[in-house]
Amino acid sequence: MFQDTRPAELDPAGGLAAWAEFRVTQPQERLRLLRELRDGGVPVVLNTPDGSSMATAIWALDPALDRLSFSAEGQASQVTSLLDTDEAVAVAYLESVKLQFDLQGFMLVRGAQAHALQCRLPHEIYRFQRREGYRVRAASRNDPRARFRHPSLPEMQLALRVLDVSIGGCALWLPFDVPPLQAGTVLGQVQIDLDADTRFTVGAVLQHVSSIGTGQADGREGGGVRLGCQWQQLPSAAERVLQRWIDRSQRRRHLLSLD
16 A cells, blocks of 8 residues: 555554654654655645545745645646545655655635645655665574465475565575475465564565575575565555564664764
């Protein structure tokens, strides 16, 4: 649900508190993100409760008057729908980050040469990693593990090192001394241990297999193969766990890069 221009559903059984870690509440940080959208001419899709949508871009923002302006040229029917419903959920992308925010109080401002669709500035912005966008690479052999039974040998329990992980899937290291796996294999239920306090279980399918040279994966002799896996129907609770972990990892690496 994080990969397209439709808004993510933020009120599952766990309630909005489950998404608190993705919420940008600091006014200056919200303004910074909105200015990035404006300055980059980034497309913004406004989704109304009746299912209609309008692709536009931020024209201007005025924090003093608490107003946000969008281009309204050539989209009369969509503008009318927004004015009638008086609310929308905006979705836009800054590289691998998906931004989502609620908008209310729409009005059409007619100018001599152009029209603008105005509304109140959002009081909250949600920040998600785009599916298949940001991949967290493991830094050491003690990093995440994937635990599952070998599909061909159910009595064999595997605990494979996770080389990298994203919202869409992960890459695993399979040593040469473990019976091989073929692309297309359904791995069944896989327990992903991201760290001592973060884990989830999900179905996965093996998408591709590629060779890794000796010692490149974990520093030991023997080499192995890289298994590219895709999640199957990642549960909402597991997706929240993974989103939080990826977001923390990205922020931590950004801080380290500033040192």
